[in-house]
Amino acid sequence: MFEPKTVHEMVTPVLMANAIVGMGIWSSNRGKFLNIAYSLICLVMYCVVMKLSIEYLGNHYLPKVTSLGNYTFYGIFYANICLTVCLIPCGWLRKKYMKAAIMRIAMCEKSLEQMGLEKNYRKLYRNQLIALIFVAVIFIVFIVVNYDGMFVEGTPLHVKIIITFAFNYPVGLLYVSDVSFLHWVSYAKIRFTQLNNLLRLMLTTTPDSPQHKRVLKMKDEWDKSFVASTQEDSKSKNNTDTMRAVKQVHLELIKSTRCTNDAFGIQILFSMTVSFVxxxxLLYYAYKIFWQDIVSREKSQKEIIPVISWILFYSSKVLIINHMCAMASVEAANTGDIICELYEPTTSKEFRAEIRDFTLQLIQNPLTFTACGFFNLDHTFIHGKRTQYAE
Known part of the structure; x- marks a missing residue:
């Protein structure tokens, strides 16, 4: 497998996928103009295809169902048009945010290399390929499942190709945009996990010897605590330097993750809003089919399959995106628990000062993912937030 050596090489699969669908990001000025030109061609072609599809819809090539089914069908159809018109220009606008994020990420990578942590570029590269292959498979299955129920008998082949492209191209845009965003979320989670594992190596407390027992034990060994060896002083200095380095990298990771969140904020806002609506x-329409028999028995099974596939598609997007964002935020917040365990009276004043500064930094710079600031992307988006009051 290809062994990436830089951040730009590591994100090659995602950049290529974005370029294919017309939302690519290029670093050079020449590549920028080529990217915009290709995106405009994709946008114009899609507008032409949509115009032809609307004409065919007017000629009743698609099956006629109930009025509610027509409203749902046309709602998805025209929403796809709006998504395409909005998502492709968003790919141009997010370049400045991604450029700032890449610069910060490169700084973090240099610091991580100096700290002796693995870059894991090959793993990140492989994860992108797996995600994109999985998306391609799901995309093909999605087309096959919906293909039979989209057309009436006798529809010409070229009409089927045009309408299939019109329906599924926006789905491809959403998939690629979501995979690109989740890649950077996963990257942040992996880096925060590495930092937390490095901090855990400095822990001296164990389940059998927690911190409060160690403090009580100091009373019996007070005289011995004044005899500090040169090796212990050197270890304390190394721990202080490590804590300072982790604090700086942690802050840069927070800032770079915010930049990537800003870069994909509009896309995620569109994605979550459309998914929720x-x-x-679609759930209401499925309820009508099952419980009120608004279509005949013969057509109900054929009609419910596309409805369920759309529900699964949008539900999976909501669950996966919010879960991944929540896991990254939790991993960043876990750093605070670890450094609090490291705050012991036996450590040096410099080490405890670094912990206090680190704690203040974590309070002032929490990691939260948002959709352009309208709502947070975490588990509360799915199940709501429960507030417990002390009795």
């Missing part, structure tokens, strides 16, 4: 409407 369509899940609600």
């Amino acid at each position: 369509f899940i609600t409407s």
